[in-house]
Amino acid sequence: ETGVTQSPTHLIKTRGQQVTLRCSSQSGHNTVSWYQQALGQGPQFIFQYYREEENGRGNFPPRFSGLQFPNYSSELNVNALELDDSALYLCASSYSGLPFETQYFGPGTRLLVL
Amino acid sequence: ELKVEQNPLFLSMQEGKNYTIYCNYSTTSDRLYWYRQDPGKSLESLFVLLSNGAVKQEGRLMASLDTKARLSTLHITAAVHDLSATYFCAVTTSGTYKYIFGTGTRLKVLA
Secondary structure (H helix, E strand, O other), X not given: OOOOEEEOOEEEEOOOOXXXXXXXXXXXXXEEEEEEEOOOOOOEXXXXXXXXXXXXXXXXXXXXXXXXXXXXOEEEEEOOOOHHHOEEEEEEEEOOOOOOOOOEEOOOEEEEEO | XXXXXXXXXXXXXXXXXXXXXXXXXXXXXXXXXXXXXOOOOOEEEEEEEOOOOOEXXXXXXXXXXXXXXXXXXXXXXXXXXXXXXXXXXXXXXXXXXXXXXXXXEEEEEEO
């Protein structure tokens, strides 16, 4: 069974640029959630995708957008990058069919905005 | 809005000692999770607590849940250096899979 994978592992961008982060969910999982974790903080929920539809969103501006594909992999896109977007971005997958599911987190992508 | 607070934020303890990390949340929640995070790494699931009075144990860690007090505890017994990490609790709100994480407790076990 393959776990959650993310790419790239590290990324450096400059202010104003756009970035795309990728996530492959764990085998059998159809739900993907994205979180932003700033240094020294707990993860903050960005949004969740279930069967290719957005299923909930946190307090993030519209320049944070996402996609989920038929194979349940997902992308997080961030436009007009700001310095405060520097963080560890975590993807988590789960199988929504289970009554009390746990989200399984990927290794994360560390984004640095200069 | 659901808020989750942990204390202490930082904990330095000697090997062999016992200690408890506390997690308080502000409104009714479906379930509570504990995760461990090593520096520069992702989150590792430790426990899922589903009902009032639930207690789970794994090795030197024991987690409990009191839904009436909106409180979960993570108790560390006879700490060892390998337990050094940041521990997060997270709760979910009814009808969503959105996790609300606590502030984290950075634990350092000194040899």
